[in-house]
Amino acid sequence: MDTRIEDYAMLGNCRTAALVSREGSIDWLCFPRFDSAACFAALLGTPENGCWQISPEGSIRKVERAYEDGTLILETIFETDTGIAKLIDFMPTSSSHSSVARMVVGMQGHVDFNMNLIIRFGYGRVVPWLERHGEGCFTAVAGPDMLVLRTTVPLESRDQHTTAKFTVHAGQRKVFTLSHQPSHEHVADGYDLGAALASTNYFWREFSDRCPDVGPWTSVVKRSLITLKALTYQPTGGIVAAPTTSLPEQLGGKRNWDYRYCWLRDATMTLLAFMSLGYFEEASAWRTWLTRSVAGSPDQMQIMYGLAGERHLPEFEIPWLSGYEGSQPVRIGNAAATQRQLDIYGEVADAMAQAIKGHLPPHPRIEAIAAVIVPFLEKAWREPDEGIWEIRAERQHFVHSKVMAWVAFDRVATVAETMNNGRRFAQYCRRIANEIHKEVCEKGFNPGLNSFVQHYGSNALDASLLHIVLTGFLPPHDPRVIGTVKAIEERLSRDGLLLRYETETGVDGLPPGEGVFLACSFWLADVYVLQGRYAEAESLFQHLVGLCNDVGLLSEQYDPRLQRMLGNFPQAFSHVGIIDTALNLYRRGQAPAVDRAQT
Numbered sequence: 001m002d003t004r005i006e007d008y009a010m011l012g013n014c015r016t017a018a019l020v021s022r023e024g025s026i027d028w029l030c031f032p033r034f035d036s037a038a039c040f041a042a043l044l045g046t047p048e049n050g051c052w053q054i055s056p057e058g059s060i061r062k063v064e065r066a067y068e069d070g071t072l073i074l075e076t077i078f079e080t081d082t083g084i085a086k087l088i089d090f091m092p093t094s095s096s097h098s099s100v101a102r103m104v105v106g107m108q109g110h111v112d113f114n115m116n117l118i119i120r121f122g123y124g125r126v127v128p129w130l131e132r133h134g135e136g137c138f139t140a141v142a143g144p145d146m147l148v149l150r151t152t153v154p155l156e157s158r159d160q161h162t163t164a165k166f167t168v169h170a171g172q173r174k175v176f177t178l179s180h181q182p183s184h185e186h187v188a189d190g191y192d193l194g195a196a197l198a199s200t201n202y203f204w205r206e207f208s209d210r211c212p213d214v215g216p217w218t219s220v221v222k223r224s225l226i227t228l229k230a231l232t233y234q235p236t237g238g239i240v241a242a243p244t245t246s247l248p249e250q251l252g253g254k255r256n257w258d259y260r261y262c263w264l265r266d267a268t269m270t271l272l273a274f275m276s277l278g279y280f281e282e283a284s285a286w287r288t289w290l291t292r293s294v295a296g297s298p299d300q301m302q303i304m305y306g307l308a309g310e311r312h313l314p315e316f317e318i319p320w321l322s323g324y325e326g327s328q329p330v331r332i333g334n335a336a337a338t339q340r341q342l343d344i345y346g347e348v349a350d351a352m353a354q355a356i357k358g359h360l361p362p363h364p365r366i367e368a369i370a371a372v373i374v375p376f377l378e379k380a381w382r383e384p385d386e387g388i389w390e391i392r393a394e395r396q397h398f399v400h401s402k403v404m405a406w407v408a409f410d411r412v413a414t415v416a417e418t419m420n421n422g423r424r425f426a427q428y429c430r431r432i433a434n435e436i437h438k439e440v441c442e443k444g445f446n447p448g449l450n451s452f453v454q455h456y457g458s459n460a461l462d463a464s465l466l467h468i469v470l471t472g473f474l475p476p477h478d479p480r481v482i483g484t485v486k487a488i489e490e491r492l493s494r495d496g497l498l499l500r501y502e503t504e505t506g507v508d509g510l511p512p513g514e515g516v517f518l519a520c521s522f523w524l525a526d527v528y529v530l531q532g533r534y535a536e537a538e539s540l541f542q543h544l545v546g547l548c549n550d551v552g553l554l555s556e557q558y559d560p561r562l563q564r565m566l567g568n569f570p571q572a573f574s575h576v577g578i579i580d581t582a583l584n585l586y587r588r589g590q591a592p593a594v595d596r597a598q599t
Contacts (some may be wrong), residue, residue, distance in 0.1 A: 003023070005566070006565045008549075009074050009553065009597065011091045012231075013279055015234060016029070017353075018100060023063075027040060029100070030326075032180050034307060035240075035306060039120065040124075041123050043247075044245075044324055045320075046324070050118050054102055054111065054115050055078070055114060058079050059080065062077075064077045071226070073201075083275075084107040085548075086107055088104075088105065089324075092200050094196065094203070101193055102177075103175050103176075106169045106171060110170070111168055113166050115163060116162075117163070122388075123330075125320050147179070147180055151219045154166075159237065170387060171444045172580040177190065177191070225279075232568075233538075237286045237289035238267070238289050241259040241265070242567075246258065247569055250327075252327055253327060255514055256324075256329065259556075261334060264305075265344055265347050272576075280360055283440045284361070287320055287351075290348070293452040298373075299376055299380075302341075314333045315333040315335040342385045342398075346407030347404060348408075350407055353416070358594070360526070374408075381405035383395075388464050394509075397455050398454065399444035399454065399455060402444065406473060410430075410433045413430045446459065448481075459479060461492055463488060463498045466485070476527070476532075495560035499514070500520055512558035516560060518557060521540065529581075529588055541582070544577070554573040555574065
């Protein structure tokens with residue numbers, strides 16, 4: 001597709017999500033779950049791989065769009081030579097089946113529209129069988145899947161497309177709904193669109209109106225909060241990293257991954273963002289998901305799971321999709337699920353400690369899980385791993401992984417000290433934490449560079465080293481921290497934003513080259529706050545927020561040279577960064593630095 005990533009908006013119902021372009025085309029949609037096979041896959045191929053476009057016929061003078069305040073209801077206003085019309089897109093949150101609703105409303109004069117629906121199940125490959133099912137109702141069936149289209153607009157079927165031409169005058173409206181259901185079931189009844197719109201509006205407003213005041217950052221924080229909520233799979237509490245797969249980290253490159261799963265790392269950071277804003281119901285749902293998913297032997301704990309805690313996420317390639325702007329391969333599933341990444345234990349422990357600080361009701365399984373993970377991690381922290389960036393090459397002794405192992409023992413010790421008969425266990429954890437701390441300071445710091453390095457024996461820099469100060473491993477003004485921050489600024493900065501690491505070193509086993517990683521740049525702003533560099537922190541934050549598209553969404557990465565978003569979109573990690581940094585800036589004079597670092 002030639003539509004830029006930043007030209008998309010997201011629709012969602014806390015079960016799945018759709019991406020709709022400024023031109024009114026839904027180019028990505030997986031029914032009924034985030035990780036289901038797409039029925040619209042034009043995002044990663046061509047329109048013939050599935051899309052649903054509703055847009056004015058002929059030339060368009062102007063397009064403006066925005067979400068209705070506090071919601072995920074998208075309004076796109078088209079101005080033509082003959083009039084103005086509004087396209088309202090949303091996914092009902094109360095429907096028993098996943099559905100997309102689209103309403104065209106005439107505002108001034110008249111506007112002629114075209115509707116083109118191309119359904120292709122199985123990631124853009126399978127053409128369904130289309131049948132009329134009563135007045136204004138049509139079904140599209142392929143194997144286990146059925147889509148039900150309802151509209152009063154007359155339709156035509158031609159060349160495996162479903163099309164329509166219609167006109168809206170001021171005050172008129174035309175309505176379309178597309179719902180998914182299993183093909184073996186009787187066609188479900190339609191729903192009242194007005195009632196669905198009202199209930200969906202209430203759902204999002206009831207959620208977003210609870211967002212506290214964050215000063216000048218309230219609106220961007222609220223939009224990020226809504227985005228994170230939309231990436232939550234409501235039936236189980238799981239949180240996906242992004243609703244898309246294979247949007248490239250480098251245009252035309254091979255760094256294309258499937259992010260429609262629940263990473264423990266990303267999800268714990270999302271949980272911390274929820275809790276920091278007072279959203280403990282979402283945090284509690286995720287914690288319950290966690291206790292179900294990681295249950296079992298600690299050496300079998302995975303870095304990611306499916307939406308319901310599935311462990312088997314096999315990775316394969318889809319050859320019939322050309323990839324976003326020719327970026328191949330298109331991947332489904334994620335082989336990184338089988339990797340060892342030691343940092344996840346620290347992130348989970350930190351999240352659980354913060355949950356206790358936030359007075360989240362205790363969970364009976366958390367203490368038992370900690371009791372079996374700690375002895376396992378006492379041995380495992382000494383081993384190399386694939387690290388936070390999921391390298392597909394030889395394992396290394398990554399400094400960030402060791403630091404997060406220290407976090408695991410430090411946070412467990414802190415919690416144990418508050419429990420009856422927990423003193424001895426706390427002392428045991430402190431002893432291991434001190435051992436890790438000593439080794440990292442000896443083996444992870446390069447005196448010649450005056451900086452910590454990516455892994456033991458390396459000269460490479462890595463933005464994840466910023467967590468040395470963000471986690472409280474070392475204080476913000478420690479000379480080694482100051483040297484590390486300076487080295488990262490000098491070697492990883494591109495147009496004031498940070499690369500994750502130096503891909504030219506070959507440590508990740510992939511061809512070099514990718515965009516700046518937005519979450520890392522937020523981390524740098526957070527470090528600036530902790531170091532009292534408030535003007536620099538605010539300037540960097542303003543730069544990052546300025547990269548949001550017109551509806552407030554961020555992808556995973558950004559190309560400063562091309563001034564384009566890269567990577568899967570929208571990305572939970574990036575929106576967590578907006579919330580965390582906004583809170584750190586807002587609260588900088590209201591709380592001790594160490595507390596801000598750990599929230």
